[in-house]
Structures are given as C-alpha cells and as structure tokens.
Amino acid sequence: MARGRLIFAVDLGGTNLRAGLVDASGRVVARRKAPPRGDRRPAVFLNTLAELRSELSAEVKGRPDALALAVPGPMDAGRGWVCSPVNVPDLGRAPLAAMAGKALGLPVTLVNDATAFTLGEHWRGAARGHPWCLGVTLGTGVGGGAVLDGKPLLGARGNALEIGHLTVEPGGRPCGCGRRGCLEAYASASAVRRRAMELAEGGKLPGLLAAAGGDTVNINSRLITEHARGGDRICAGLLEEAGRYLGRGLALAQALLDVDLAVIGGGLAGAGELILSPARESLDLHRFRTPTELEIVAGELGGDAGLVGAAALALNLF
Ligand SMILES: [Zn+2]
Structure with a gap:
C-alpha cells in the first residue's frame, strides 16, 4: 500500500504516451507506456488516461490524489487549454485540464512537456544542484524548458x-x-529521420536501408545512431548536423538566460556524444562570451524525466 502523496503523471509526446505514479520523493513507483502514435482526440485520450490510472493504482494498491499532465505546446496553462499542439494535432483546441479533472475526479496541473523534462532532471537527474539550467528535448519536435534561480x-x-x-x-x-x-x-x-529517409530513397544509405528491412519507414534514431557508431559517415554527418544546429539554438538561449548547464533528452539524445560533441563546438562558435560556461550533458532519467518533473510541479515543490 502506497503511503503519502501519489501523483498520476502523464507525459504526452508527439509519438509516445507515458504514464506513471510518482511519490513525494520523486520515485516513479509504477509506469506504463501506451502504444505509440495512438488516437489522441481528447475523448479517446481521456479514456486511455482512465484505463492507465486503474492499471497503475491496482499495481501499487494505492490511489493518486492529483493528475500532472505534460503536453506539447502551445498551450494556455492558466486556463488549462491545449492550443492545437504542432506535434499532437489530434488534441486540437480543448480545455484539457478541466476535461481531465472531470473525467478522473482529480485536481489537474497542466505543464509543457519539455518544461516537465527540465524540472524532472533538475529535481532528480543530471541538473540536480544547478539552480540555473536549461533542458532541451530532441524528439518528434524540439522542446525547451528552464530553471532560473x-x-x-x-x-x-x-x-x-x-x-x-x-x-x-533563415529561409x-x-x-x-x-x-x-x-x-x-x-x-x-x-528531422534527422526524414533526412535519412530521403537519402536512403536516393540510394545513398544502402546499409541503413538494409538494416531497416528495405523499407525507409522503419528508419529511426536508434538505427541511424547504430550505423554512425559502426562507421557510416553519412549517418554520423546527419547527427553532427543536428548537433551543430542544437549548439546554435543553445547559444541564443544562453545569451538570454545566463544558465550554466543544458540537459539534453528525447529520442535523439541516445546518440550521445555524436550529437553533444558538435553541439559544444557550435555553441563555442556562436555564443556571446561571458564568464558563464554552459556545460552540455545528456539527461539521466530517460523516459521518466517528464513524469517526475510534472509531478514536482503538482507537488508544489517550486
Ligand atoms: Zn517551427
């Protein structure tokens, strides 16, 4: 039987839907992953949430007392609306917090998914002890969040x-x-997957295409990373290009925020140094020089980060 506060945390990404029960210490005591790219129209999504809550509650023999919902932007968090997220168009414009609260009978906290990732890594992951930090997720989209002071x-x-x-x-x-x-x-x-698919269709990546069973649809970040590690220079080049652009984006954010740590997560972060190393070089090239050095590291919590961070907000830890 779970004791103390328990948050039902849900992280809805462009591809995956993760859910978990998070306790007051930031531990994910039970988790589920719904099938990727499912139907995300609000009514269907809320049914999925109700099922996930039942399964998770049964597993830990405890009931959550709040829902923390991390969704891609744009949103109107004050009113609890999602505003046609670019990467989850099914959700449309909807008062999702109120709908979820009514469907599940729980108080709801709505937060941007990349902000949730950043808060999770700040509370329990790679950004612990860093009061000035940035989080960037490289997934279906690219999201960002920050902790300042x-x-x-x-x-x-x-x-x-x-x-x-x-x-x-530009252009x-x-x-x-x-x-x-x-x-x-x-x-x-x-974006990296799309480039790899184009090149594979043009006959430029026969090894990758063979590994994908001859169908470009099966190409993904993991395969691209494996081939880059195995010496495929085109795959390595795709990751390097992504890293260089990431460095440019970080330089812009750094000029505005003066943070000293950037934690990178999302599916493409699995490429590790193949992305992070060119990102550091590019950051160094594009940044405005101040005494603050921005360190770039990979996240530590994997798919749990968004759940832990959304729960942190619901627990009023900040
Ligand atoms: Zn855009």
Missing part, C-alpha cells in the same frame, strides 16, 4: 522557451509550425 520558467501562458521554433537558418527547411528554418526542422529526431 531554482524556479521553473513557465511564461505568461506556459509557453516559455519554445526553443524548437527559434530560427537557426531554411520547412517546419511543422508553418515557418522555415526553425531548430526543430534540423535537430529533432523526426
């Missing part, structure tokens, strides 16, 4: 640090937001 940077409506939509290449590749040259169009896991 030990407090989360949320913004007026919960949309602070949408680093993925900073312009890093560059099209982005899902409708503009061009955004960081997300270069450094997200989806």
Whole structure:
C-alpha cells in the first residue's frame, strides 16, 4: 500500500504516451507506456488516461490524489487549454485540464512537456544542484524548458522557451509550425529521420536501408545512431548536423538566460556524444562570451524525466 502523496503523471509526446505514479520523493513507483502514435482526440485520450490510472493504482494498491499532465505546446496553462499542439494535432483546441479533472475526479496541473523534462532532471537527474539550467528535448519536435534561480520558467501562458521554433537558418527547411528554418526542422529526431529517409530513397544509405528491412519507414534514431557508431559517415554527418544546429539554438538561449548547464533528452539524445560533441563546438562558435560556461550533458532519467518533473510541479515543490 502506497503511503503519502501519489501523483498520476502523464507525459504526452508527439509519438509516445507515458504514464506513471510518482511519490513525494520523486520515485516513479509504477509506469506504463501506451502504444505509440495512438488516437489522441481528447475523448479517446481521456479514456486511455482512465484505463492507465486503474492499471497503475491496482499495481501499487494505492490511489493518486492529483493528475500532472505534460503536453506539447502551445498551450494556455492558466486556463488549462491545449492550443492545437504542432506535434499532437489530434488534441486540437480543448480545455484539457478541466476535461481531465472531470473525467478522473482529480485536481489537474497542466505543464509543457519539455518544461516537465527540465524540472524532472533538475529535481532528480543530471541538473540536480544547478539552480540555473536549461533542458532541451530532441524528439518528434524540439522542446525547451528552464530553471532560473531554482524556479521553473513557465511564461505568461506556459509557453516559455519554445526553443524548437527559434530560427537557426533563415529561409531554411520547412517546419511543422508553418515557418522555415526553425531548430526543430534540423535537430529533432523526426528531422534527422526524414533526412535519412530521403537519402536512403536516393540510394545513398544502402546499409541503413538494409538494416531497416528495405523499407525507409522503419528508419529511426536508434538505427541511424547504430550505423554512425559502426562507421557510416553519412549517418554520423546527419547527427553532427543536428548537433551543430542544437549548439546554435543553445547559444541564443544562453545569451538570454545566463544558465550554466543544458540537459539534453528525447529520442535523439541516445546518440550521445555524436550529437553533444558538435553541439559544444557550435555553441563555442556562436555564443556571446561571458564568464558563464554552459556545460552540455545528456539527461539521466530517460523516459521518466517528464513524469517526475510534472509531478514536482503538482507537488508544489517550486
Ligand atoms: Zn517551427
């Protein structure tokens, strides 16, 4: 039987839906992952949440007393609305916090998913003891969050640090937001995958295509990383390019925030130094020089970070 406060934390990404019960010490005591790319229309999503809560509650023989919901932006956090997230279009514009609160009978905290990632890594992961830090997720999109002087940077409506939509290449590749040259169009896991698929279709990546069973649809970050590690220079080049653009984005954020640590998460962070090393070089090239050195590290909590961070906010730890 679980004792003390228990938060039902849900991290809805562009691809994955993770849910867990997080205790007051930041431990994920039970977790579930729903099938990727499922139907995310609000009514269906809320049914999925109710099922996940039942399963998790049964597993730990305890009931959560609050829901912490991490979703991709944009949002109106004060009113509890999601505003047609670029990477989860099914959700549309909806008063999701109120709908979830009614469906589950719990108080709801709504937070940007990358902010939740950052808070999780700050509370229990790679950014522990860093009151000035930044978090960046490289997944379906590119998200950002920050902790400044030990407090989360949320913004007026919960949309602070949408680093993925900073312009890093004017007039560059099209982005899902409708503009061009955004960081997300270069450094997200989806952007790297898309480039690899184009090259594979053009006959440039026969090894990768063979590993994907001959179908470009099966190409993903993990395969690209494996091939880069195995000496494939084109795959390594794709990751290096993503890292260089990430460094540019970090230089812009650093000039505004004066943070000394950037924690990188999301699917593409699994490429480790293949991304982080070019990001450091690019940051060094593009940054405004101050006495603050921005260290770039990989996250430590993996898929749990968003759950832990969303729970931290619901627990009023900041
Ligand atoms: Zn964009």
